[in-house]
Amino acid sequence: MLDYGELQQMALEGDNEALETNLNxxxxxxLSILPEGISLLIFxxxxxxxxxxxxxxxxIADITEHIYSKYWWHKYHARVFVDAMERAVTRLQIEGNPLSDPTIESDEDVHIFFRFKxxxxxxxxxxxxxxxxNSAFDxxxxxxxxxLENSDxxxxxxxxTDEGLEKLKKISSELQHLGYYTYIIKEQPDRIGESIIQKVLRFALSSKFVIIENSEPSGHLYEIPHVTKMAELVTVxxxxxxxxxxxxFEDSYVKHSHWKKFSYKPDNMQNEIENAISWAENYIKEFGQFQxxxxxxxx
Known part of the structure; x- marks a missing residue:
């Protein structure tokens, strides 16, 4: 049992060094009477x-995963996996779990420290x-x-182009803030011998869902039948x-349940993006349960 008299004295003296303890x-x-300003280290x-x-x-539990990449055993590169852990905490926090503050500290990718609260x-x-x-870490x-396995x-x-590209980047930024990887086709490298539709489908089929900004005509009108109708990808x-x-495509939103339109005002795009993501995630979950x-x- 912790000596709270000693801990209280440490707190009064301003001793901020973490005191090592053990699980037993x-x-x-x-811990409800643990003095503020005192930290306990479990190692x-x-x-x-x-x-x-x-x-x-x-x-507050400040949890650390130390990865020494020289002895890393996972099939994904250590830094790739740590980046996924950072996104995982963000996604789990948004879903209502009491997790926060994912951070990565790296020593040229040899020693990687991932922390969250x-x-x-x-x-x-x-x-x-x-x-x-234990449960939070797992x-x-x-x-x-x-x-990494199922693609987020x-x-x-x-x-x-122009203001249209800025909208796509704004959508991308919001999605990244919510823990997703994003692809804007124009920013992806081309492959010799690959058509534009092949390129779009390559990224579409590796994505969890697709978001189409449809305020102005562009090449996406040619891509929609391939991505949403032929490939049957969940589409916002x-x-x-x-x-x-x-x-x-207006009647398609009624005829096809995997396709839904969200209208936004210029000052509330962020809210509609969040609503759209919620719908897409719920649709994927419910469809998977049906299967x-x-x-x-x-x-």
Whole structure:
């Protein structure tokens, strides 16, 4: 059990050095009375390196994964996987998990330190805090794997010149902020012998879903039948109110459930992007569940 008298004295003296402890000692301690300004370091095998401290009514666990790339065993490059972990924390936080502040510190990719925070009520029992740290680390690891295995990429199509390109970049920036990889076709290198439709399909088929900015006519009108109709990719159409590239696809939003239009005003594009992403993610999840229930080879 922690010596709270000693910890209180350390706090009064302004001693900010993390005090090393162990899981057994932690299990028998009440962290709700941990003095503010005091940090506890847990550094044990088979447990994430963690610094615990209290701020007001919450306990914060600062969790670190140290990757020494020389001995990295995963099939994905160490830096690629750490980048996916950073996106995983962002996505999990948006989904309502008490995770935050993903950061990467790298020493020329030889030593990579990935850190994130788990926040819990200060009244959480110590054993539950320990379990939550383990669960949070596993959750981030599994989501990073899923991001790389199943693709959390989004292809963005639309007018890619002048103000149109700025809109695509704005959409891309918002998606990246929410933890997605993004592709704008114009920014991707061409391959000799590959047609534009082949190039678009190459990125489309490796993406989780497609977002099309449809306020003005452009080459995307030629790409839509291939991407959305032929390849049946889940597609979001973003369109500024009172604008639109064509009426030709308007009835398709009703006839095809994997295709949906979202109208936005110039000052609320961000909100509609978030609504569109929510719809696309829910559609993919519900369609996957339907497949598991109905298709015998997926049961």
């Amino acid at each position: 000692e932690l299990k028998h301690s009440d 044990e095998s088979n447990f994430p390196e963690t610094i615990l401290f209290r701020e007001g009514y919450v306990i 788990l926040t819990l009520p200060k009244t959480t029992p110590s054993e539950q805090i320990i379990e939550s740290i 959750l981030v690891w599994e989501r990073a794997n899923a991001i 990429s989004v292809l963005i199509l639309g007018k890619d 159409v973003l369109q500024e109110e009172s604008k639109g590239a064509t009426w030709m 598991k229930e109905k298709l015998p080879w997926l049961r």
